[in-house]
Amino acid sequence: MRKLTPFDRPAQTAPRMIVARAIHTVDARDTTATAMLIDRGRILAVGDRETCAAAAHALGLDPETVDLGDGVVVPGFVDAHAHPLMYGQMMTWVDCGPEKAGSIPEIVALLRAAAEGLPEGRPVRGYGYEHRNLAERRHPTRFELDEVSTEREVYLMNASGHGGVVNSVTLERAGVDRGTPDPEGGVFFRDADGELTGELSDAACNILTGVHGVKIGHHGPNFHLADEPEEHLRQLDVATRRFLEGGVTAIGDAQVSRREFDMYLRLAEAGRLELRVSMYLLSHLLDEALEMGLVGAFGNAHLSFAGIKLYADGTLGGWTAYFPDGYVGDPCRTGQLYHEPAEYAELIRRAHAAGLQTATHAQSPTAIEMVVSAIEAALAERPDPDARHRIEHCGLPTADQIRRMAAAGIRPVNQTQHYYNWGEGVEEAIGTPGERFNPLGEFEAAGVPITISSDAPVAEPIPLEAIQTAVTRMTRRGRRLGPDDLRVSARAALRAHTYEGAVSLGREDDLGSLEVGKCADFAVLSDDPLAVEPERIAAIRVRETWIGGERRHRAEVGS
Numbered sequence: 167m168r169k170l171t172p173f174d175r176p177a178q179t180a181p182r183m184i185v186a187r188a189i190h191t192v193d194a195r196d197t198t199a200t201a202m203l204i205d206r207g208r209i210l211a212v213g214d215r216e217t218c219a220a221a222a223h224a225l226g227l228d229p230e231t232v233d234l235g236d237g238v239v240v241p242g243f244v245d246a247h248a249h250p251l252m253y254g255q256m257m258t259w260v261d262c263g264p265e266k267a268g269s270i271p272e273i274v275a276l277l278r279a280a281a282e283g284l285p286e287g288r289p290v291r292g293y294g295y296e297h298r299n300l301a302e303r304r305h306p307t308r309f310e311l312d313e314v315s316t317e318r319e320v321y322l323m324n325a326s327g328h329g330g331v332v333n334s335v336t337l338e339r340a341g342v343d344r345g346t347p348d349p350e351g352g353v354f355f356r357d358a359d360g361e362l363t364g365e366l367s368d369a370a371c372n373i374l375t376g377v378h379g380v381k382i383g384h385h386g387p388n389f390h391l392a393d394e395p396e397e398h399l400r401q402l403d404v405a406t407r408r409f410l411e412g413g414v415t416a417i418g419d420a421q422v423s424r425r426e427f428d429m430y431l432r433l434a435e436a437g438r439l440e441l442r443v444s445m446y447l448l449s450h451l452l453d454e455a456l457e458m459g460l461v462g463a464f465g466n467a468h469l470s471f472a473g474i475k476l477y478a479d480g481t482l483g484g485w486t487a488y489f490p491d492g493y494v495g496d497p498c499r500t501g502q503l504y505h506e507p508a509e510y511a512e513l514i515r516r517a518h519a520a521g522l523q524t525a526t527h528a529q530s531p532t533a534i535e536m537v538v539s540a541i542e543a544a545l546a547e548r549p550d551p552d553a554r555h556r557i558e559h560c561g562l563p564t565a566d567q568i569r570r571m572a573a574a575g576i577r578p579v580n581q582t583q584h585y586y587n588w589g590e591g592v593e594e595a596i597g598t599p600g601e602r603f604n605p606l607g608e609f610e611a612a613g614v615p616i617t618i619s620s621d622a623p624v625a626e627p628i629p630l631e632a633i634q635t636a637v638t639r640m641t642r643r644g645r646r647l648g649p650d651d652l653r654v655s656a657r658a659a660l661r662a663h664t665y666e667g668a669v670s671l672g673r674e675d676d677l678g679s680l681e682v683g684k685c686a687d688f689a690v691l692s693d694d695p696l697a698v699e700p701e702r703i704a705a706i707r708v709r710e711t712w713i714g715g716e717r718r719h720r721a722e723v724g725s
Contacts, residue, residue, distance in 0.1 A: 181205035181229040182715065183218050188694055189239040191680040192665045196657065202239070203229060204686040207714035212680060237709055238694045240660065241680050242415025242687035243629040244667030246619045247525075247558055247579045250409070250419060250443070251426050252327070252389050253623035254401030256293050262322060263294030269301040270310055273322065277314040289319040291391075293623070296325045296483065298591045305355075306331045308364025321374060325588075326483030327624055328387045329367035332374070337362060340373035351384030351477075351504035353486075367486045368477075368502065380423045384504050385450040386477045386527070390425045398429045399438070405622075406440055410719035412627045413689030413708040416442040418619070418671050420525060420558060421475050423448055434469045440718055442687070444472040444671045446525050449513055461520045467685065467714075472671055473523030475558075476513060477504040479533035482561055482592050482603070483584070483624070487529035494597040503533065511540035518544035518553060523672065525556040525579070534563045538570050545574055556670060559584070559621075561603050562596075568605075568612045577670050579617045580604045582635040583625035589641040601648035606636055606662075610654055617670045618662040633659040633695060634703035656696050656703065686715035 182204050189199040191212055203211040203218040211221035222229050260280045267273045273295060281290045297305045311320045311333035320333040329352075337343070344360055352369030356362055366373070371388040372381055380390035393401070409417065419426060422445040433439040447455055452474055464471055480486025480501050485493055488501040505513070517524050518541070528534045534557060541555045553575060557563075560578035563571070571578065585592065585603045593600035602608075609616050618636060620627040634640075636659040639647045654662070668678025676685050690710035695703045711719040 181210075181222065181227040183215070183222065183229040183231045184234065184239065184688075185215060185231060186234040186239045186690070187236045189680060190241075190660065190696065192241050192661055193679050193681050199680075202680060202686075203227075204715045205229070207686055207716075209680060209682055209684050209686050211682060234690055234710075237690040237692065239680070239688050239690055240413075240695070241664040241678055242689055242711065242713065243413045243663050244416045244671065244673075244678055245409065245414045245622070245627055245629070246418040246617050246667040246670045247420040247581070248409075248417050248620050248622045248627060249327075249389070249421055250405045250417060250441075250622070251398060251402055251429055253408070253627075254403070254405030255391065255393065255398070256323075256623045257404055258401065259323075260290070260292035261294055262292040263325065264296070264299040267295070268299070270306045273306060274310055274313050277311070277320060277322070281315050281318065281320075284318075287318055289321065290314055291321050291323070293323040293330075294325050295322060295330075296588070296591065298594060305363070305365050308332060308334050308337065308362065311364060323389075324484045325624065326481040326486075327389055328481040328484045328486050329365070329371055331364045332366065333364065336373070337364065342373060349384060351502060353502065367484060368480050369504065380425050382423060382448055382450045385448055386421060386475070386504065387480075389421075390423045392425065395429070395432065398425070399432060402429055402433060403438065407719075409441055409622075409627045410711045411708060411721070412629055413691070413711050414441070414627050414629065415687040415689070415711060415713050416444070416668070416671070416673065416677050418444045418446060418472060418525075418667075420446050420621075421448050422446060423451070430469055439468050440713060442468050442673075442677065442713070444470050444673065446473050446475040447471070449474055449476040452513060452517060455522075456516070456520055461522065467676055473525060474517045476510070476524060476526040478510065478526050478528035478536050479503050479530055482529050482595060483588055485595055487561070488533050489530050489596060490532060493595050495595045501530070503536070507536050507540070510536055511543060514540040514555075515544045515547065518550070518555070519548055521550075523554050523556070525558055527558045529559050529561040531562055531564050531567070534560060534567050538567050538574070538576065541576055542570065542574055551575065554670065554672065559604075561592075562599060563605070565608070568608055568614060572612045572614045577615055577617060578609060579619055579670055580606060581619055581621045581625060582606070582632045583620060583628070585639070585647050586631065586635040586642055587625060589647040590643060590645060602652065603647065605648075605652050606654045607650075607652040610658060611651070615666050615669065616654065616658070616662045617666045618659060619667065628704070629663045630691075630695060630706050630708070631704040633663055634700060636662065637700040637703065640701070656700060660695060685713075687713050
């Protein structure tokens with residue numbers, strides 16, 4: 167895998183010695199220190215006060231001492247799979263999640279109230295519902311959303327982000343009627359009489375972006391809805407604050423279209439890009455990427471191109487992951503694949519042949535098999551021991567697939583908050599195999615490195631919650647999901663959300679651990695996640711977040 171050329175803007179104007187109760191470096195020996203010398207955004211020494219003072223003297227530096235008291239320092243969390251612009255945009259939508267609405271009439275009321283406050287013609291957008299959490303135990307219909315408005319478009323996104331429900335006017339304006347065929351990789355759902363229900367999934371979401379918006383074909387769910395550029399920039403700013411509050415310093419944007427690419431460039435040009443962002447272009451842009459010569463990682467330490475994002479199947483949360491024999495919770499549903507296996511394998515072959523890392527969304531055993539087989543074939547054609555191809559989510563791999571992933575160097579990028587929030591729902595959907603959802607312990611036992619991320623906005627970017635869930639496998643409802651051998655230690659989970667996240671992005675030379683020469687990116691915690699009881703990890707507060715030796719976030723006193 168080609169490495170990013172180190173480059174950073176030296177924002178830090180004076181050397182500093184950081185002193186804390188404990189500094190977990192997450193280096194190869196899992197060293198714990200108490201002091202760290204930083205200058206010009208980089209780490210110069212790690213150890214105790216005496217060690218760092220001696221290093222400063224040898225370098226002719228007179229550092230300012232920043233005493234963090236009883237704070238515990240860890241590397242800045244790396245969120246290797248997130249959707250920052252989508253996350254920021256959804257913060258401007260109507261929250262229809264279970265804490266806000268427990269029934270379809272309550273959702274309609276929330277959306278109607280929002281519509282009354284919007285300018286004429288502006289769409290109404292809501293998010294966060296799951297049919298299993300509603301009193302009716304079903305999806306809303308277009309007719310129910312027509313109660314919100316029959317004159318403006320209404321879209322209610324499922325919590326998975328892979329579709330949702332629209333009202334009748336949305337379908338009419340898109341030219342979709344009962345005779346419209348389902349697009350490849352997506353579904354316009356119909357009732358027993360063949361009438362459109364308003365529910366749509368995956369590639370069918372292309373209708374949501376209008377005539378002139380981003381179109382991605384059958385390469386993924388289209389959530390690239392347009393707002394004015396300045397509004398998008400504000401949305402990214404708001405999302406950035408949330409990531410920083412969680413101690414996140416670096417992100418892998420796991421679905422970049424021209425919308426995201428343009429916004430990141432604007433932010434960078436304006437000097438407003440605080441987080442470190444690695445971009446994965448969606449596979450509908452593969453031809454353009456190859457034509458432009460994007461055949462490896464490039465950029466600087468704040469904005470870089472990392473690889474290509476692909477989709478194999480849908481989502482477990484929205485019941486669109488591909489189970490050819492149907493869902494236990496609904497035998498009439500099978501979900502779908504985005505590509506036929508041969509078409510998908512050719513996309514992987516072309517990307518790999520050009521030296522590009524790929525990151526493929528796959529949840530079901532059938533979809534994961536398609537990914538593993540395609541990568542094995544690509545590696546056989548052009549061996550590369552450090553290709554680092556990724557499987558995003560990798561929800562339900564078989565034992566044989568895990569073994570083959572280890573042999574091929576394939577890296578799963580998991581989201582433990584998915585089973586924290588919806589573990590019971592996965593079991594309801596597919597039966598008892600659902601208790602293996604995200605089998606981190608099995609990956610670890612097979613020698614497959616684990617990476618933990620948020621998939622924000624599908625889950626909030628709260629790394630300490632994700633780490634606790636990896637250790638306990640307890641759901642939000644208080645149920646332990648699966649046997650103990652699926653769990654991992656707090657130390658392994660911390661590494662998975664820091665160093666291994668950096669490795670998954672190809673950024674471990676700069677990020678992921680607190681070692682000499684690396685970027686001075688770190689989070690200051692109120693307690694030690696390696697020392698407290700596992701059930702208390704998520705209660706630890708992020709006091710401060712530093713990037714490049716500069717404090718970018720400080721929690722309010724008492725928060």
